[in-house]
Every structure is written in C-alpha cells, then in structure tokens.
Amino acid sequence: MQKLPLNTRIYVAGHRGMVGSAIVRRLQAEGYQHVVTRTHAELDLTSQTAVQAFFHDNPVDYVVLAAAKVGGIHANNEYPADFIYENLMIECNVIHQAFAAGVKNLLFLGSSCIYPKLASQPMQESALLTGVLESTNEPYAVAKIAGIKLCESYNRQHGTDYRSVMPTNLYGPYDNYHPENSHVIPALIRRFHEAKQTSAEEVVIWGSGTPKREFLHVDDMAAACLHVMNIDAETYQANTQPMLSHINVGTGTDVTIRELAELLAEVVGYQGKIAFDSSKPDGTPRKLMDVERLAALGWQARIDLKAGLQSAYDWYAEHLDREAIRL
Numbered sequence: 001m002q003k004l005p006l007n008t009r010i011y012v013a014g015h016r017g018m019v020g021s022a023i024v025r026r027l028q029a030e031g032y033q034h035v036v037t038r039t040h041a042e043l044d045l046t047s048q049t050a051v052q053a054f055f056h057d058n059p060v061d062y063v064v065l066a067a068a069k070v071g072g073i074h075a076n077n078e079y080p081a082d083f084i085y086e087n088l089m090i091e092c093n094v095i096h097q098a099f100a101a102g103v104k105n106l107l108f109l110g111s112s113c114i115y116p117k118l119a120s121q122p123m124q125e126s127a128l129l130t131g132v133l134e135s136t137n138e139p140y141a142v143a144k145i146a147g148i149k150l151c152e153s154y155n156r157q158h159g160t161d162y163r164s165v166m167p168t169n170l171y172g173p174y175d176n177y178h179p180e181n182s183h184v185i186p187a188l189i190r191r192f193h194e195a196k197q198t199s200a201e202e203v204v205i206w207g208s209g210t211p212k213r214e215f216l217h218v219d220d221m222a223a224a225c226l227h228v229m230n231i232d233a234e235t236y237q238a239n240t241q242p243m244l245s246h247i248n249v250g251t252g253t254d255v256t257i258r259e260l261a262e263l264l265a266e267v268v269g270y271q272g273k274i275a276f277d278s279s280k281p282d283g284t285p286r287k288l289m290d291v292e293r294l295a296a297l298g299w300q301a302r303i304d305l306k307a308g309l310q311s312a313y314d315w316y317a318e319h320l321d322r323e324a325i326r327l
C-alpha cells in the first residue's frame, strides 16, 4: 500500500463538517503535518474568484472535497435549487481550480443517492446512470453525479488522479442535529433524548418505517478515505474500469427505519411509544451498497451499528451545551 508522505500538503474542504472533521482527526492521528483548512466564512467555495485566489496563494498536493450543501430527505425536498446549485458550484470551483493550480490528486465525496431509485440491491458501481433517480433528492444526486464525471473527465483529458468515493448514510460526532433538515440518525437521537427529558408519551418517526438504510460511522468513513487516498495510481485505475471512477463505501448491511428507531430508543433509554407518520415521505425503499470493490482493495468497515449509535449518542449528550452541536 503506497503511503502518502507525511509532509503532503492536504487541503480538507469542509473540515468543520461531520465527515471533514473526522478526516482531519484521522490525518492528524496518522501524523500528517500539513493539513490546510478554511472555514465557510473564510472561503465560500461557491465563489469562483475566491477559490481561484485560495489555490493561487496556498500551494497544496492533495485536495479532499468534503464540503457540500448536505441535508436529509426533508431538506432535499424543500430546497432543491440550493442543493443542486451550491453543490455544482462547489464541485466545479474546487475541482477546476485545483487542476488549474497543478494539483494532481483529489478525493471527491459523492453519495449513495447517485444510484437509481430501484437499482438491484446491493448496488454496484456499474448501476450508475442505469435508471431514474429517487425524486426526493434528485437535484442533489445530479450534482453528485456531475462531481464524479468532473473527476473522470479531468483524469481522461488531463491525466489527473481525481478519485470519487460514494458513502452510504453516515452518522457520528459533529453531525447536523437540526430537527427538520438533518438525517434520520441525528434527528432521532435528538427527538428520543428530548422525549426522555420531558417524559413524552410517544415519539413520531417519519414515514412507514419500512424503508431500509445502511449506516456507516463517520470514523470508518474517514479511515476508508485515507485508505483510498493511499492506493497507488495503477491499482486504483485497474480497479475502477471501465470508466467507473468511483468506489462505494459502506458496511454491506442494512436495517429498516423501524429497527433503527427501536435501537435508538434503547440506546437513548427512551421507554415510551414509537409511532409512524405515513404522511411523511419514505424516500428510496432501499439503498444497500455493494462494497466488494473496496473490500478487494483491502478495506472493510469495523464499527458495529449498535456500538456506533451508543458512541454517537454519548457524544451528543456530552456536547449539548456547547456550540459544537449544530441544532
């Protein structure tokens, strides 16, 4: 396994987010000495001129693109223009300006929602663009597919080594706990915690509870990112042909939303009723990732779901009074 030199200058875009912060923790733990970061306030990645100036003034060797407009099923449904515009702008600016500044290596984070709504399960990388997308997050998915194609096209035309990883649903420290705009795990952690504090009789879960989801702890995701970054170029190219420049990252197992809710109630210690509001959207019925490609390249998830949920809840409870929690 080729090891990136520890003095590699690595720019992590989105370093304060759940995934970006996990990647920075992992890089620092592994001894990388030159991790470059900018907050959203310091550098708005939707601004072409600001991104061009950043790369001109700050020579880097590797870019990790973990910055994005991110949200759960409700946020995607409510703000489709924001999701497609901001993510397309971030991807075009960072990928093109990295190339223009001579950066040879980049890791782009896509998402499992790039695959067709009814793709056969588990979903292989080759399923991309073989069917219609899930309507609740289609704009976001189209932006993510564009990110994959940007990396692939710069590799084909300019000989860059821009890689794309497709994470399944993620959770863990520094997640977004907004009651409406968050993903299901932070939303339910917060709802069950507040229900326990107020002795509420029941907690309402969105949808039917029947959809299935795969959940990967963000520390596993960060480990997978560093693993992919350290694969030598010819091995990476040989394992992502024909033109399949992306690699799925997941656990290879899934649970129903009902099972997840019951697990979280147990983890949080909530003993009231769990009800389902079928007026809320279910989204994709199932999106289990085929993780064989990355397994063949030497990486598998390690964090068990129940232990991961427990650690995520413990982190939430410990940070409630601090600004780290995005409520």
Ligand SMILES: NC(=O)C1=CN([C@@H]2O[C@H](COP(=O)(O)OP(=O)(O)OC[C@H]3O[C@@H](n4cnc5c(N)ncnc54)[C@H](OP(=O)(O)O)[C@@H]3O)[C@@H](O)[C@H]2O)C=CC1
Residues within 6 Å of the ligand: 013, 014, 015, 016, 017, 018, 019, 020, 039, 040, 041, 043, 044, 045, 046, 065, 066, 067, 068, 069, 070, 086, 090, 109, 110, 111, 112, 167, 168, 169, 170, 171, 174, 175, 176, 183
């Ligand atoms: N969370 C999940 O379940 C999944 C996430 N992913 C992907 O992983 C990546 C990271 O997601 P996650 O960590 O959960 O998201 P977060 O929302 O936690 O982090 C996103 C980061 O990007 C920053 N950002 C957003 N817009 C801009 C901008 N215009 N300029 C500069 N910075 C910006 C945010 O800063 P600020 O908050 O200050 O605006 C934030 O730090 C994304 O590409 C996402 O699509 C893929 C699959 C699942």
Ligand SMILES: C[C@H]1O[C@H](OP(=O)(O)OP(=O)(O)OC[C@H]2O[C@@H](n3cnc4c(=O)[nH]c(N)nc43)[C@H](O)[C@@H]2O)[C@@H](O)[C@@H](O)C1=O
Residues within 6 Å of the ligand: 070, 071, 072, 073, 074, 076, 111, 112, 113, 137, 140, 168, 169, 170, 180, 181, 182, 183, 184, 185, 187, 188, 204, 205, 206, 207, 211, 213, 257, 280, 281, 282, 283, 284
């Ligand atoms: C991560 C990935 O996938 C995301 O899509 P998603 O997987 O459908 O995201 P979700 O976590 O919001 O919902 C998962 C399931 O859970 C149910 N559900 C129940 N109760 C709550 C609840 O209270 N909140 C939320 N958000 N969902 C709930 C919800 O109805 C749905 O059936 C994209 O947005 C996109 O971000 C993307 O890249």
